[in-house]
Amino acid sequence: MKFGIVTFPASNCDYDAYQAVVEGLGEDAVFLWHKEHDLKQSDVIILPGGFSYGDYLRAGAIARFSPVMQDVIAFAKRGGPVLGICNGFQIACEAGLLPGALLRNASLKFVCETVQLRVENSDTLFTNRYERGAIIRVPIAHGDGRYTASDETLDRLEQEGRVAFRYVGGPADADEWWSPNGSMRAIGGVVNEAGNVLGLMPHPERAVDPLLGSADGLGVFESMLARVAA
Amino acid sequence: MNRYRVAVHITPRRGILDPQGRTVADALHTLGFAAVRDVHVGRHIIVDVDAADRGAAERSTREMCERLLANPVTEDFEIASVEAS
Numbered sequence: 111m112k113f114g115i116v117t118f119p120a121s122n123c124d125y126d127a128y129q130a131v132v133e134g135l136g137e138d139a140v141f142l143w144h145k146e147h148d149l150k151q152s153d154v155i156i157l158p159g160g161f162s163y164g165d166y167l168r169a170g171a172i173a174r175f176s177p178v179m180q181d182v183i184a185f186a187k188r189g190g191p192v193l194g195i196c197n198g199f200q201i202a203c204e205a206g207l208l209p210g211a212l213l214r215n216a217s218l219k220f221v222c223e224t225v226q227l228r229v230e231n232s233d234t235l236f237t238n239r240y241e242r243g244a245i246i247r248v249p250i251a252h253g254d255g256r257y258t259a260s261d262e263t264l265d266r267l268e269q270e271g272r273v274a275f276r277y278v279g280g281p282a283d284a285d286e287w288w289s290p291n292g293s294m295r296a297i298g299g300v301v302n303e304a305g306n307v308l309g310l311m312p313h314p315e316r317a318v319d320p321l322l323g324s325a326d327g328l329g330v331f332e333s334m335l336a337r338v339a340a
Numbered sequence: 341m342n343r344y345r346v347a348v349h350i351t352p353r354r355g356i357l358d359p360q361g362r363t364v365a366d367a368l369h370t371l372g373f374a375a376v377r378d379v380h381v382g383r384h385i386i387v388d389v390d391a392a393d394r395g396a397a398e399r400s401t402r403e404m405c406e407r408l409l410a411n412p413v414t415e416d417f418e419i420a421s422v423e424a425s
Contacts (some may be wrong), residue, residue: 167408168411175408209413210413211411211414213356213357215359216357218360218363259413260413
């Protein structure tokens with residue numbers, strides 16, 4: 111299976127994603143240049159983390175109009191799997207592939223730490239190798255990760271099982287919602303209506319080997335492999 | 341074609357948590373501006389645009405706001421001024 115990883119100007123997790131796919135998962139990966147209209151017959155597209163276009167205007171606002179994104183949007187509309195991590199989540203929201211927006215962390219601080227996520231739905235293309243309710247440890251590193259959407263949108267996401275991951279593990283109760291960035295309803299990752307696009311602020315690609323502190327993120331890649339290669 | 345300078349105000353939508361505005365309000369309170377009730381921090385964007393007339397300049401800037409300059413999920417915008425330049 112071939113993963114296409116988009117490199118925007120100032121992407122900085124594209125190599126992490128590459129390593130996760132090639133070393134962690136043992137599958138093929140290619141880089142896709144933001145100025146080209148070529149997805150190189152990839153089976154899955156990854157929009158990696160970083161600070162594309164310097165986060166000018168709003169995180170992801172400019173990247174969303176880059177040439178390759180027009181092809182990624184068309185690919186997603188045809189049902190192609192798209193994984194947006196961190197800046198990739200922001201870009202996917204700006205592109206209208208996912209509902210909502212990611213605003214400045216409520217603390218106004220850049221947050222860089224390992225957090226606990228609860229798998230809220232284990233029946234998605236991206237989470238089927240996890241148990242529902244499993245708590246996984248994955249790092250976050252962002253300044254603009256406060257997931258924000260209207261109450262109607264949030265209600266709908268919950269009713270349709272589209273909240274893939276929630277931040278949990280506050281100091282008081284390990285299973286309590288606890289948002290490191292002020293995200294509404296502690297949402298860390300959501301899928302689109304058709305279920306083929308996942309956006310999440312945490313970095314599963316940085317948690318694919320015990321040497322990195324956690325291998326819990328590998329399940330996202332294994333889940334895609336299980337569903338797409340099948 | 342004439343050239344117009346269009347100024348746009350973009351502000352966080354009311355009701356959405358604005359930690360930056362709140363922090364600035366706190367700082368103003370610390371400075372003694374006790375009468376400050378609320379502060380919102382947004383963006384001020386100036387666009388120089390060629391258009392047939394003022395109306396056309398405003399209409400095209402409005403479209404720029406809807407498509408790129410403002411996020412329809414979280415922000416409001418207003419055209420603050422349109423001046424011939």
